[in-house]
Amino acid sequence: MAISQQPRSTKHEEQSAIRLAHLSDVHFGKISHPGIVEALIEEVNAAEMDLVVVSGDLTQRATDDQYRDAKAMLNAFQAPIIVVPGNHDVRQFWHNPIERVITPTIRFERTITDDLTPTFSMDGLSVFGMNTAHGLTVKGGLVRKSSLDAMQTYFSTQPEDDLRVLVVHHHLIKNHALGRTDIAIGAAKAIDAAVASGVELILCGHYHISNVTAYPTEKGREIVIASAGTATSTRGRGEHRAINMYNWIAVEPGSFSIEERKFGGDIFRFLSERATSFKRSGLPL
Numbered sequence: 001m002a003i004s005q006q007p008r009s010t011k012h013e014e015q016s017a018i019r020l021a022h023l024s025d026v027h028f029g030k031i032s033h034p035g036i037v038e039a040l041i042e043e044v045n046a047a048e049m050d051l052v053v054v055s056g057d058l059t060q061r062a063t064d065d066q067y068r069d070a071k072a073m074l075n076a077f078q079a080p081i082i083v084v085p086g087n088h089d090v091r092q093f094w095h096n097p098i099e100r101v102i103t104p105t106i107r108f109e110r111t112i113t114d115d116l117t118p119t120f121s122m123d124g125l126s127v128f129g130m131n132t133a134h135g136l137t138v139k140g141g142l143v144r145k146s147s148l149d150a151m152q153t154y155f156s157t158q159p160e161d162d163l164r165v166l167v168v169h170h171h172l173i174k175n176h177a178l179g180r181t182d183i184a185i186g187a188a189k190a191i192d193a194a195v196a197s198g199v200e201l202i203l204c205g206h207y208h209i210s211n212v213t214a215y216p217t218e219k220g221r222e223i224v225i226a227s228a229g230t231a232t233s234t235r236g237r238g239e240h241r242a243i244n245m246y247n248w249i250a251v252e253p254g255s256f257s258i259e260e261r262k263f264g265g266d267i268f269r270f271l272s273e274r275a276t277s278f279k280r281s282g283l284p285l
């Protein structure tokens with residue numbers, strides 16, 4: 001495992017698609033089944049992914065023990081990792097108001113990575129991670145202008161034909177299919193900046209319900225948002241309470257697909273639940 005920018009790499013000729021695992025809301029402290037984390041690690045490693053994306057809420061209460069377990073999980077992945085913090089990865093205000101306001105991500109930075117604008121580049125793929133978990137926000141998150149500037153600077157240096165992917169914990173567009181949901185403060189500007197940067201895919205979490213939706217943008221094309229369910233916790237919402245899911249993503253030169261995989265407690269492994277393919281223009285096939 002390496003949580004940092006890797007040298008730009010190229011797929012071997014016999015490997016056609018770039019492959020990513022996207023998991024979110026692991027929530028150590030609320031793990032749903034003993035051994036589910038190990039099953040997830042084993043499956044992801046066996047699939048020989050090019051990148052593992054973890055879109056926040058590694059912990060339930062940002063305690064030292066939960067961070068230690070999260071770090072152990074990340075260390076066990078063999079692929080490079082892009083990870084961003086979620087609102088549960090900062091201390092609750094009533095636990096430590098000074099830390100919450102002044103240094104909300106200090107535990108994440110000390111334990112996981114101090115890079116809050118992580119990037120990953122390989123031929124055909126550019127990925128940027130953005131932190132939306134800030135101290136003075138409610139749980140819906142906040143997008144800072146400095147983060148958008150960093151994103152635009154990064155994508156401006158990447159090849160035009162790469163699939164450009166933004167990783168964020170919170171939601172940037174309301175999705176009524178997920179019930180009553182908040183979007184991050186500054187979300188509209190973030191979407192505008194992402195579209196202007198050529199982002200075609202946003203990977204997020206937070207709502208603990210697996211959902212893949214293509215949204216029209218003002219630029220006349222679509223942007224796909226894959227909101228992962230909770231990969232390993234009991235925190236599924238409503239009818240999704242007992243459900244654990246995460247995503248496999250395959251990137252081809254002209255298209256990409258997202259396979260949502262669901263954990264079967266009786267067979268103790270994840271299986272494909274559904275898959276959706278998109279043209280690289282952002283339009284459904």
Ligand SMILES: [Fe+2]
Binds near residue numbers: 088207235
């Ligand atoms: Fe969460």
Ligand SMILES: [Fe+2]
Binds near residue numbers: 086087088169206207
């Ligand atoms: Fe969250």
